[in-house]
Amino acid sequence: MKKSLFACAVLGLAATAAIAQANDTLAKIKSSGSVTLGVRESSGLSYTLGGGKFVGFHTEMGERILADVQKQLGLSKLDVKYQPVTSQNRIPLVQNGTVDLECGSTTNNTARQRDVAFAITTYVEEVRIAVKANSGINSIRDLVGKTVATTTGTTSVQTLRKHERANGVDFKEIYGKDHADSFLLLESGRADAFVMDGSILAANIAKSKAPADFKVVGEVLSVEPIACMLRKDDPAFKKAVDDSIKRQIADGSLAKLYDKWFMQPIPPANVNLKMPLSDTTKAAWANPNDKPMEEYAVK
Amino acid sequence: MSWDWQVFCEDTITREVGERCFGQGGDITYLDWLLSAWGWTVSVSVLALALALVVGAVVGTLRTLPNRPVVVGLGNAWVELFRNIPLLVQIFLWYHVVPALFPALKGVPGFVLVVIALGLFTSARIAEQVKSGIQALPRGQRYAGMALGLTTAQTYRYVLLPMALRIVIPPLTSETMNIFKNSSVAFAVSVAELTMFAMQAQEETGRGIEVYLAVTGLYIVSAFAINRVMAFIEKRSRVPGFIVAGGTGGH
Numbered sequence: 001m002k003k004s005l006f007a008c009a010v011l012g013l014a015a016t017a018a019i020a021q022a023n024d025t026l027a028k029i030k031s032s033g034s035v036t037l038g039v040r041e042s043s044g045l046s047y048t049l050g051g052g053k054f055v056g057f058h059t060e061m062g063e064r065i066l067a068d069v070q071k072q073l074g075l076s077k078l079d080v081k082y083q084p085v086t087s088q089n090r091i092p093l094v095q096n097g098t099v100d101l102e103c104g105s106t107t108n109n110t111a112r113q114r115d116v117a118f119a120i121t122t123y124v125e126e127v128r129i130a131v132k133a134n135s136g137i138n139s140i141r142d143l144v145g146k147t148v149a150t151t152t153g154t155t156s157v158q159t160l161r162k163h164e165r166a167n168g169v170d171f172k173e174i175y176g177k178d179h180a181d182s183f184l185l186l187e188s189g190r191a192d193a194f195v196m197d198g199s200i201l202a203a204n205i206a207k208s209k210a211p212a213d214f215k216v217v218g219e220v221l222s223v224e225p226i227a228c229m230l231r232k233d234d235p236a237f238k239k240a241v242d243d244s245i246k247r248q249i250a251d252g253s254l255a256k257l258y259d260k261w262f263m264q265p266i267p268p269a270n271v272n273l274k275m276p277l278s279d280t281t282k283a284a285w286a287n288p289n290d291k292p293m294e295e296y297a298v299k
Numbered sequence: 300m301s302w303d304w305q306v307f308c309e310d311t312i313t314r315e316v317g318e319r320c321f322g323q324g325g326d327i328t329y330l331d332w333l334l335s336a337w338g339w340t341v342s343v344s345v346l347a348l349a350l351a352l353v354v355g356a357v358v359g360t361l362r363t364l365p366n367r368p369v370v371v372g373l374g375n376a377w378v379e380l381f382r383n384i385p386l387l388v389q390i391f392l393w394y395h396v397v398p399a400l401f402p403a404l405k406g407v408p409g410f411v412l413v414v415i416a417l418g419l420f421t422s423a424r425i426a427e428q429v430k431s432g433i434q435a436l437p438r439g440q441r442y443a444g445m446a447l448g449l450t451t452a453q454t455y456r457y458v459l460l461p462m463a464l465r466i467v468i469p470p471l472t473s474e475t476m477n478i479f480k481n482s483s484v485a486f487a488v489s490v491a492e493l494t495m496f497a498m499q500a501q502e503e504t505g506r507g508i509e510v511y512l513a514v515t516g517l518y519i520v521s522a523f524a525i526n527r528v529m530a531f532i533e534k535r536s537r538v539p540g541f542i543v544a545g546g547t548g549g550h
Contacts, residue, residue, distance in 0.1 A: 087502055111314065115505055152486070152495055153502040162312050165325075174409065174489040175499075181487075188395060189405070 025100050025230065025237040026073060034079035035069070037062050038093065038102030038229070041084050042179060044199030045123060045226065046104045049268055054082050057261035061122060061245075061254065062103030062228060068244035087153040091115055094229055101241065103228040105197065107155050109293040117232045119241045120288040121225035122254070124280040124296075125197040127159055129218040130186060130205060137193060139218045140169075147172045149182045149191035155293075156196050159222040179204060186214075195221065199262075199275065206271040223280055223296045242288070249285045306506045307333065307513070314504075329500055329510075336496035337517050343413055343490060344482045344521070348475055350418030355425025356464075360455060362426065363433045365441075374426065381423035387484050390416045394488040413485045421478050428470045432463035465536060472529040476522045483518075493517060 029035045039054040039062075040046040046056035063080065070078040083099050090106060093099045094116050107125070108118040131137045137146070140163065150156045152175045160173060174191055176182030183204040185191040194201065198216065205214045228245075230237055248254040255277070260266075262275045280296075307330040308320040322328045361367075362374035381389070393416040398404045404412075436459060444454030486495035497514040501507040 088498060088507075091505060092507065111503075111505055153498050155502075157499055158312070158503060165312055175486075175491075175495060176489070177487050184395070185489075188399065190398075190409075 025234050026069070026240060029069065029078070029100070030073050030075065033075060033077060034081060035066055036081045036083050036098065036100050037066060038083050038085045038090060038099035038104060040104035041086075043105040044197065044203045044273075047203075048084065052082070054084070055267065057257060058103040058105070058123070058226075058228070060257060060261075061248065062101060064248060064253070064257075065101065065103070065119075065228070065241055065244040068247065069240050072240055090229065094231055097231075100237075101228055101230050105200075105226055106229050107224040107293055108227045108290060109155070109224075112229075113292055115232070116229050117234065117238055118290050118292075119228040119230065119238065120245050120290050121227045121284045122245060123199075123226040124278065124284050125199065125224040125226050126220040126278060126280065127156055127195060127222040127224065128198045128201060128216050128220065130183075130194040130196070130201040130214055130216050131192065132186070133213055133215045135192060137217060140221065143171050143193055144169050145171060146192040147174060147190065149174050149176055149185040149194045150196060151176050151179050151182045154196070155222070155224060160195055163221060183208070197224070198278075199273070202273045202275050206273055207269060211271075222293075224293050225284065225291065225296060227290060242290075246288055249288065254285065302509065303506050304509055306504050306509055309504070311503070329504070332496055332500070333493075333513060333517070336491055336493045337521070339410075339485075339490055339492040340479070340482050340517075341521060343410065343417065343485050343492060344479045344525075346414045347417035347421065347482070348478050350414065351421035351425050351474070351478065354419065355422035356429050358422060359426035359429025360433065360460065362430045364451070378423045378426050381420050382427075386417070386420050386481055387487060389420055390484055390488055392416075409488045410490055413488055413490055417478065417481060417485070421474060421481070424474055424477075425471065428467045428474070429463065432467035433459055435466055436462055462541075465533075465538070465541075468529065468533045468536075472526055472533075475525045475529055479522045479525060480518065 025035075037059075039048075039059050040056075041048045043056070045058040046054065048054050066078065066080055083093065085093055085099065085102060085104065090099070090102055090104065091112065094102055105125070106112070106118075108121060112118075129137070129140065129143070137143060148160065148171050150160060150173065157173075157175070164170060174185060176185055179196065179200050182191075182194050182196065186194040187208065194204075201216050205211050205216070208214065228241060230241060245254070248257075258277060258281075262273050262277075265272045305316050308316045308328055310317060310322060311327050311329060311332060317323070317326070317328060320328060320330045322331050358374045358377050361370050362378070364370055384392075390413060393412045394409060397412075398407070440458055440462070441454060444458045449457065482492060483494040485492050486498065489495075493514045497510055500510045504510065
């Protein structure tokens with residue numbers, strides 16, 4: 001009698017565990033009245049002003065997405081919690097349920113699609129080179145034999161490696177532990193160039209002591225679609241997020257938001273990044289899709 | 300929770316699993332990279348250890364000199380300086396600040412600066428241990444040396460240091476193991492060692508658990524290997540009945 005009761009209990013637990021596997025973020029939001037938005041602390045698209053305040057193009061877009069979700073679920077109040085994430089922990093945190101929607105600067109690629117799902121692409125990052133204006137470097141070919149800085153834990157490391165292999169060039173790589181550190185390597189002269197996403201280069205140059213000393217040069221080394229990240233196998237939530245983004249594109253609010261964060265002075269230093277909308281991003285908005293980076297490379 | 304140990308056999312650029320886990324013809328797999336990173340960790344640690352042992356022993360000995368208050372004071376200042384600043388901050392000071400103050404050092408590779416920073420940090424701790432070892436000896440040893448007509452240098456060389464260094468082998472073993480573990484901060488100044496490999500490979504492959512387990516395993520193996528080396532040194536240098544090292548204590 002005891003054994004069969006125990007067996008039933010185990011089966012019951014296993015069944016509930018199995019049910020919990022099928023992700024349903026919308027149900028979770030509805031029942032708990034709160035949602036966790038993953039944000040970054042110092043990325044071009046999402047950063048902190050200190051004191052728990054998170055701002056940026058993608059952060060604000062994420063807030064608007066969640067407002068649409070709140071309307072869709074008919075909730076009178078939705079508590080949005082902000083969870084800062086890093087390149088290291090963003091995927092595990094989404095997978096284990098700590099973060100429901102991460103809108104930062106995560107590249108959509110096939111390797112990550114094995115672990116998480118992505119919303120439609122809202123920003124297309126182009127990896128470029130930042131150099132000192134007087135260095136005479138104008139393209140990646142000029143970097144042969146020079147020292148190139150990039151940040152540990154980013155996709156730019158792989159991009160550089162692929163480029164070296166494909167073109168048979170050789171340059172010395174040094175790695176900063178975060179974007180500010182990598183920019184410091186360029187500033188102090190330890191590195192001749194800093195290779196990273198264009199928006200991060202622009203943000204760091206704008207925040208530096210002497211922005212006129214630097215410029216962003218060279219061909220586009222890699223095109224990376226940036227999208228919000230959510231849990232896999234949750235079609236209802238993905239549809240809600242995608243619909244919200246499509247609405248923002250259609251009624252022009254996303255374009256206005258882009259303008260606010262890239263073409264006008266932004267906090268904390270009131271500097272203007274002066275980055276007009278790139279053709280690839282315009283194309284991504286015109287044809288909303290969640291294609292991974294590998295499919296962009298073919299073009 | 301599924302394991303994917305095949306990740307180490309993947310090529311770092313194409314992410315395809317090759318037939319052999321070591322890359323061929325210029326291709327690098329994650330396993331090649333892991334072993335290369337381990338090589339950097341061991342190089343940084345061993346060179347820093349050599350520097351720390353030499354400098355630490357000298358400074359520790361100088362701190363016990365009789366009748367030389369200035370030298371003792373300088374030794375104490377050295378130890379206090381390097382003990383009171385956190386290791387990571389010291390590494391940043393050597394990497395970013397010192398080359399700015401002394402432009403001659405700008406060309407020095409980061410690897411050398413990290414070895415210097417780690418070596419000097421550990422030398423302060425080794426100096427403290429060597430000083431304690433010498434001060435643990437009975438006063439009579441030094442006086443006996445003087446009574447025999449030995450100079451101070453000879454007293455240290457033939458009487459004090461042989462005993463003191465045998466006494467401090469156990470804490471020195473801890474310090475050598477610490478150096479291997481502390482070498483992980485070298486990632487912050489772009490030395491391609493195990494911790495940097497772990498962070499980058501975890502980001503690229505998404506298989507954080509396998510990567511970090513492998514890196515942890517290699518750190519354990521390295522630290523334990525140096526522990527066994529020190530145990531071997533201790534055994535070979537033991538003078539029977541002299542100082543009962545590792546026994547039940549007492550003379």
